[in-house]
Amino acid sequence: MRADVLFQDQGITLTRLDHPPAVAHVDPDAEESEAYAVSFIESGSFHLHRGKRAWRLSQPSLFVTRPGFRYRCTHQSETPDDVCLSLRVAPDLVECAASQAGRGWDDVVPVAPLTNRLAYLHRQLGEAVADGNAPTAVPTLTAEILAAVLRPGPAPRLHRERQLAWYAERIDAARRVMETRYAAPLTIEALGREVGISTFHFCRVFRELVGVPPHRYLVRVRLARGAEALLAGASVTAAGRDAGFASPAHFVRQFRRAHGITPSRYRRAAAK
Numbered sequence: 001m002r003a004d005v006l007f008q009d010q011g012i013t014l015t016r017l018d019h020p021p022a023v024a025h026v027d028p029d030a031e032e033s034e035a036y037a038v039s040f041i042e043s044g045s046f047h048l049h050r051g052k053r054a055w056r057l058s059q060p061s062l063f064v065t066r067p068g069f070r071y072r073c074t075h076q077s078e079t080p081d082d083v084c085l086s087l088r089v090a091p092d093l094v095e096c097a098a099s100q101a102g103r104g105w106d107d108v109v110p111v112a113p114l115t116n117r118l119a120y121l122h123r124q125l126g127e128a129v130a131d132g133n134a135p136t137a138v139p140t141l142t143a144e145i146l147a148a149v150l151r152p153g154p155a156p157r158l159h160r161e162r163q164l165a166w167y168a169e170r171i172d173a174a175r176r177v178m179e180t181r182y183a184a185p186l187t188i189e190a191l192g193r194e195v196g197i198s199t200f201h202f203c204r205v206f207r208e209l210v211g212v213p214p215h216r217y218l219v220r221v222r223l224a225r226g227a228e229a230l231l232a233g234a235s236v237t238a239a240g241r242d243a244g245f246a247s248p249a250h251f252v253r254q255f256r257r258a259h260g261i262t263p264s265r266y267r268r269a270a271a272k
Contacts, residue, residue, distance in 0.1 A: 001025075007134040011090035012142050014125065014134070016042075018083040027074050033065035036105065037088045038149055040114075040122045044082030047074045048110060055111045057082075060158060062112040064149065066105055067091075085125065089142060097146035108149055116159055117148050120168055120209040148211065156208065167205050170195040174206065174214065182221045183244040188214055218244075223258050226251060230267040239263065 007014040017039070019025055045058035049072040057063055063084065065071075075082070098105050121144055128137035159167060173195045178186065191214060192202035206214045222243040229239035240251025240263070255263045 006129045007138050013088040015086045019080045024078045033069040035088045036094045037065045039063040039084040039086040042083040046082050060114045064109050064112050101150035103150045116208050121145050178218045231270050236263045
């Protein structure tokens with residue numbers, strides 16, 4: 001197979017795998033994975049064999065591996081056309097994600113279902129590479145993908161590609177609004193209207209693709225901005241106000257819930 005490395009750092013490698021056109025391919029009798037990896041099947045298909053079990057992997061599937069995992073792949077054609085986007089991840093990142101999810105990585109090896117959230121994250125991986133934002137975006141997306149694989153949640157019907165793209169564009173627009181106008185008195189109804197989705201569908205689709213409801217996402221953004229202000233020396237009152245919290249008490253309560261300490265203690269610790 002051909003391997004085109006799209007992004008690489010110390011703990012993450014993103015590679016697109018395919019077959020050279022019109023070149024005969026011979027399936028090995030056995031293969032052994034060297035890494036933890038999540039591979040999105042982008043097109044084509046192949047069969048995966050392990051012992052007496054077999055799976056047909058095509059676009060709605062994820063191929064999930066761990067070091068030492070032995071398997072065999074077979075193709076129906078001598079010139080296969082399957083394409084995979086493979087995310088290879090360092091063991092410590094997988095262990096951290098598994099600990100937070102309360103589920104072992106072996107529970108999802110070798111095949112995991114594609115969900116709308118994972119399809120959305122796959123789309124974001126491609127956009128990050130195309131836009132030149134891979135160094136900042138891929139590590140964050142990797143953590144989200146690991147969590148989504150380990151804790152897939154409910155499995156509603158998959159959106160078709162065009163429908164997913166339509167939803168993704170509007171959800172991305174809503175996220176940009178929250179990330180730039182976080183201090184404004186934003187409402188779910190107003191956000192939905194601004195991006196062109198009814199309130200009901202906005203809440204449902206946002207949670208489905210992003211993994212949290214829109215109001216919780218907005219709180220996360222505001223907390224991040226508040227923490228940045230505290231690190232820059234702002235008072236607790238100013239940091240909370242400028243981040244969009246209705247009152248200092250609300251800021252303190254949400255900050256303690258998220259970070260385990262009060263904003264004032266966080267500010268003092270950062271100043272040492």
